[in-house]
Structures are given as structure tokens and as C-alpha cells.
Amino acid sequence: MVRAYAARYRRRSPGEPRAVGVLYVLPALLLYTLFLLIPLGQTVWLSLLHWDGLSAASWAGLDNYRDLFTDPSLRAPFGHAVALLFFYAALPVAIGLLLTAALSRFRVRGMTFFRTVLFLPQVLAMVVVGVAWRSILAPDGLLNDLLRGVGLGSFARSWLGDYTWALPAVGVIGTWVGTGLCLVLFLAGVQRIPRELYEAARMDGAGAVREFFTVTLPGLRGEVAVALTLTIVAGLRNFDLIYITTSGGPGNATSVPAFEVYRRAFEINSVGSAAAMGVGLTVLIFVLTVAVSRLVEGRKS
Structure with missing residues (x-):
């Protein structure tokens, strides 16, 4: 699928295929999301809770x-x-x-x-x-x-x-x-x-x-x-x-x-x-x- 997507954009003029560039940065973006953005989101979520790490958590809000x-x-x-x-x-x-x-x-x-x-x-x-x-x-x-x-x-x-x-x-x-x-x-x-x-x-x-x-x-x-x-x-x-x-x-x-x-x-x-x-x-x-x-x-x- 990725190969077909890239081949379609190769047929366009050299100035157009910006989406092909996305394919190059996609692996890095996936790793960035997996190892940074998702843990950061989980940390924000945990900061809204009262939790000791073992028992059930309770809502703390701000x-x-x-x-x-x-x-x-x-x-x-x-x-x-x-x-x-x-x-x-x-x-x-x-x-x-x-x-x-x-x-x-x-x-x-x-x-x-x-x-x-x-x-x-x-x-x-x-x-x-x-x-x-x-x-x-x-x-x-x-x-x-x-x-x-x-x-x-x-x-x-x-x-x-x-x-x-x-x-x-x-x-x-x-x-x-x-x-x-x-x-x-x-x-x-x-x-x-x-x-x-x-x-x-x-x-x-x-x-x-x-x-x-x-x-x-x-x-x-x-x-x-x-x-x-x-x-x-x-x-x-x-x-x-x-x-x-x-x-x-x-x-x-x-x-x-x-x-x-x-x-x-x-x-x-x-x-x-x-x-x-x-x-x-x-x-x-x-x-x-x-x-x-x-x-x-x-x-x-």
C-alpha cells in the first residue's frame, strides 16, 4: 500500500509530492508518539488522580x-x-x-x-x-x-x-x-x-x-x-x-x-x-x- 502510494506521487511534478516526505518522517513520528507523546499524556492523566501506585485511584481534578x-x-x-x-x-x-x-x-x-x-x-x-x-x-x-x-x-x-x-x-x-x-x-x-x-x-x-x-x-x-x-x-x-x-x-x-x-x-x-x-x-x-x-x-x- 505504501509502495503504491509513493508510486502515485512519483508521477507528479517534482514540486508537488509533499506527501511523500511524510512517508520519510512517519517512522520517526511514530517513535516520537510512542515513546514521548503517549507517556506524556499518561502522566497528565495520572496527575489528575489520587493514586498510591497499587490500590484503586480516585479523582483529584486539579x-x-x-x-x-x-x-x-x-x-x-x-x-x-x-x-x-x-x-x-x-x-x-x-x-x-x-x-x-x-x-x-x-x-x-x-x-x-x-x-x-x-x-x-x-x-x-x-x-x-x-x-x-x-x-x-x-x-x-x-x-x-x-x-x-x-x-x-x-x-x-x-x-x-x-x-x-x-x-x-x-x-x-x-x-x-x-x-x-x-x-x-x-x-x-x-x-x-x-x-x-x-x-x-x-x-x-x-x-x-x-x-x-x-x-x-x-x-x-x-x-x-x-x-x-x-x-x-x-x-x-x-x-x-x-x-x-x-x-x-x-x-x-x-x-x-x-x-x-x-x-x-x-x-x-x-x-x-x-x-x-x-x-x-x-x-x-x-x-x-x-x-x-x-x-x-x-x-x-
């Missing part, structure tokens, strides 16, 4: 979504996730831009090795990253030993067990992971900027700062949008790093939506509430990524 705004224990993970975006998105992009500006102005030997070392966290499993940093930030870990060794033992603490410092400590790990990705994207993008623009800026007497804001940053606008999108999504869907390092603790000081979805669904058997939080997280990721792309497109135009 109660689970109302709890996202009224229950402090459900609002807090979203607040933590937004705070972590500073470490997961803003800092890596800023550091990547700073390093790119320096490397585009001055020649550095061993650039390939430098890129490889900074990009290495991206190829490591996040479980490995979490275990390594949990050891570094432990009370008897490398960081505290280093502080004591230089006479700053008063600053040593249980970084992942401190209510004040646990969330920033996890954020620093995210910064370390994301900086290499941003730097590689920006270094690839800066190679597309015509060298004549840099030469013209320097002939006009532009210093390093002015050269960055007039040449480098406008030329990397697309790469910045991609980097922000990737780091924002990584920060908001962060689960494995939290699970390995803090398990949401101390208390719920580092709990984030993705981890809270897991905890509510599999530990306290509140599947409807977990599904509502998952849908809320999906909406938040969608809104932020669309906002970033719209902002960049608006500036381009």
Missing part, C-alpha cells in the same frame, strides 16, 4: 496542581532548581565567554589539550562525577584537607551536609560540568567570526573589553543561545547528581523537582502528586527554553 502553589514542600524544589540555574547556566556561560575572549585574543600553546581537559566532564557519567565530588566535599575530603593545609581550617565543614552550603556546593559541581561544554561551543563559534572584524576593531583603538562586546559577543549570539538552552535543561532535569551527592538533604535543602518526582512516586507512594510535579517541570523547561530562543531571535532581528 488538586495536585493546586498543591504545587500552596504546599511549601512542593514549592521549595522549584525554588532550588531556579537557584541552581545560576550555577548550571549563568556561570558556565559567563566563564566560557571570558575564556573564549582571552583565547581569541592571545595564542595559547596546547589548545587541544586545554579543550579536552575542560570538556572531559561532559563525557563522564554523572554518577561518576557525583561519587568523585562527594569524596572531595566530604568532612575528611580533599577540599577540607587543602583548607587545613593552608591554615584555613576554620572554613572546613561538611559541605554537602550543611544547610547553608549544600545547595551552592552542588551548584559548583554543575558549574564544573557545564563550563567545558560552553567553552567548546564558543571556541567553535569564534572561528567563524571573520578576523577582519578583529583587525578593524583594533585599528579603531578598541581594547580587550570593547573588542569583546562589539565583535566576539555579537558573533557568538547563536552559540550563547544553544549553550543557555542546554545548560538550563540540564539544570532543571538534574536528578542523578542530587541523588548521588545529597539525596535531597540535609532535610530538603537540595531537593529539586526531578528528585522530588522520584521520591514521591517510589518512596512515599504519591504517584498523582509526582506526575503533577513532572508536568510542572516540563512546562517550566519549555517556557524557559522558548524564552531564550525568542530573546536571541528578537535581538538578531
Whole structure:
């Protein structure tokens, strides 16, 4: 049937058979529907129920979504996730831009090795990253030993067990992971900027700062949008790093939506509430990524 359908459209002029293109994307569309759209629809349905995963479910309506705004224990993970975006998105992009500006102005030997070392966290499993940093930030870990060794033992603490410092400590790990990705994207993008623009800026007497804001940053606008999108999504869907390092603790000081979805669904058997939080997280990721792309497109135009 498909072969006959395609043969019928092949007899038309080259500009007409758009339906043939549908046949090419149909397998991908089927997989997308099967593994994404249908599970998303099921999650939305579960979010409208009170269900513990075993017994009969009861209708909840919008109660689970109302709890996202009224229950402090459900609002807090979203607040933590937004705070972590500073470490997961803003800092890596800023550091990547700073390093790119320096490397585009001055020649550095061993650039390939430098890129490889900074990009290495991206190829490591996040479980490995979490275990390594949990050891570094432990009370008897490398960081505290280093502080004591230089006479700053008063600053040593249980970084992942401190209510004040646990969330920033996890954020620093995210910064370390994301900086290499941003730097590689920006270094690839800066190679597309015509060298004549840099030469013209320097002939006009532009210093390093002015050269960055007039040449480098406008030329990397697309790469910045991609980097922000990737780091924002990584920060908001962060689960494995939290699970390995803090398990949401101390208390719920580092709990984030993705981890809270897991905890509510599999530990306290509140599947409807977990599904509502998952849908809320999906909406938040969608809104932020669309906002970033719209902002960049608006500036381009």
C-alpha cells in the first residue's frame, strides 16, 4: 500500500509530492508518539488522580496542581532548581565567554589539550562525577584537607551536609560540568567570526573589553543561545547528581523537582502528586527554553 502510494506521487511534478516526505518522517513520528507523546499524556492523566501506585485511584481534578502553589514542600524544589540555574547556566556561560575572549585574543600553546581537559566532564557519567565530588566535599575530603593545609581550617565543614552550603556546593559541581561544554561551543563559534572584524576593531583603538562586546559577543549570539538552552535543561532535569551527592538533604535543602518526582512516586507512594510535579517541570523547561530562543531571535532581528 505504501509502495503504491509513493508510486502515485512519483508521477507528479517534482514540486508537488509533499506527501511523500511524510512517508520519510512517519517512522520517526511514530517513535516520537510512542515513546514521548503517549507517556506524556499518561502522566497528565495520572496527575489528575489520587493514586498510591497499587490500590484503586480516585479523582483529584486539579488538586495536585493546586498543591504545587500552596504546599511549601512542593514549592521549595522549584525554588532550588531556579537557584541552581545560576550555577548550571549563568556561570558556565559567563566563564566560557571570558575564556573564549582571552583565547581569541592571545595564542595559547596546547589548545587541544586545554579543550579536552575542560570538556572531559561532559563525557563522564554523572554518577561518576557525583561519587568523585562527594569524596572531595566530604568532612575528611580533599577540599577540607587543602583548607587545613593552608591554615584555613576554620572554613572546613561538611559541605554537602550543611544547610547553608549544600545547595551552592552542588551548584559548583554543575558549574564544573557545564563550563567545558560552553567553552567548546564558543571556541567553535569564534572561528567563524571573520578576523577582519578583529583587525578593524583594533585599528579603531578598541581594547580587550570593547573588542569583546562589539565583535566576539555579537558573533557568538547563536552559540550563547544553544549553550543557555542546554545548560538550563540540564539544570532543571538534574536528578542523578542530587541523588548521588545529597539525596535531597540535609532535610530538603537540595531537593529539586526531578528528585522530588522520584521520591514521591517510589518512596512515599504519591504517584498523582509526582506526575503533577513532572508536568510542572516540563512546562517550566519549555517556557524557559522558548524564552531564550525568542530573546536571541528578537535581538538578531
